[in-house]
Amino acid sequence: MQLALFLIFGGLAVAGAINLLLQKHPINSALSLVVVMMSLAVLYWSLGAEFLAAAQVIVYSGAIMVLFVFVIMLLNSGEEENTHGSRAAYIAGFPGAAAIFCLLSFVFLSESKALGVANLGGQLSQATNNIVEISSVLFTKLLLPFEVTSVLILVAILGAVVLARKEQ
Amino acid sequence: MVPIAYYLILAAILFSTGVAAFLIKRNIITIFMSIELMLNAVNLTFVAFAHMWHLVQGQIFVFFVMVVAAAEAAVGLAIIIAIFRTRQTLNVDQINLLKN
Structure with missing residues (x-):
């Protein structure tokens, strides 16, 4: 299978x-x-x-x-066209x-x-369920990296808006 | 019962195809897509090793890679739009402002 x-x-x-x-x-x-x-x-x-x-x-x-x-x-x-590069x-x-x-x-x-x-x-060695195990590790041991990713997403949104904006 | 090595070799095939596409393609969007392909290949090795050790830490690492890839795609595509506005081309051979 x-x-x-x-x-x-x-x-x-x-x-x-x-x-x-x-x-x-x-x-x-x-x-x-x-x-x-x-x-x-x-x-x-x-x-x-x-x-x-x-x-x-x-x-x-x-x-x-x-x-x-x-x-x-x-x-x-x-x-795309072929060039010498x-x-x-x-x-x-x-x-x-x-x-x-x-x-x-x-x-x-x-x-x-x-x-x-x-x-x-x-x-898995101790878990009953994949999602239960992932969430328990993610929200206890790796809480700080998880919160930092939210800051990263915020920065990416702002960066995308600023970069794609039309020049005045 | 599939050897873990098969999954890793599949990931190696995908990764080297991504490298080849990154070097050969001239369209900047396709180059960006081949970076995504390489990220996916590495994610597959993470999942295979997580399966091998019966741990979820590798899967959480893949989750973080996905988050970073989403952020990278948003910023990268904004940069591509900005380049297209100023240079009117997507060919990387014609984006050579630093060279001349």
């Missing part, structure tokens, strides 16, 4: 990421990124992170990507990304035994 979920949604995520890379028009890239985020939400759910799966759908696919699509439409962004980026980009991938997967595969296996749903 979990292997099937992993293969289907992992494959969907990889296909969406590759499509983001290959598409020329930004709106197509944005829509394929939505596919990646939705399939990652299913993978979070299969790893026992129900709260994060919901937050991924609501925050990432629902808020951030809609903001991206709005900006793409607002700026009327067309297809993009040719240099092709020469550096693909080998660099392949090198990062080889390094990461070498480390993960060589530690594969120690990492163990994932079971559907997951089991």
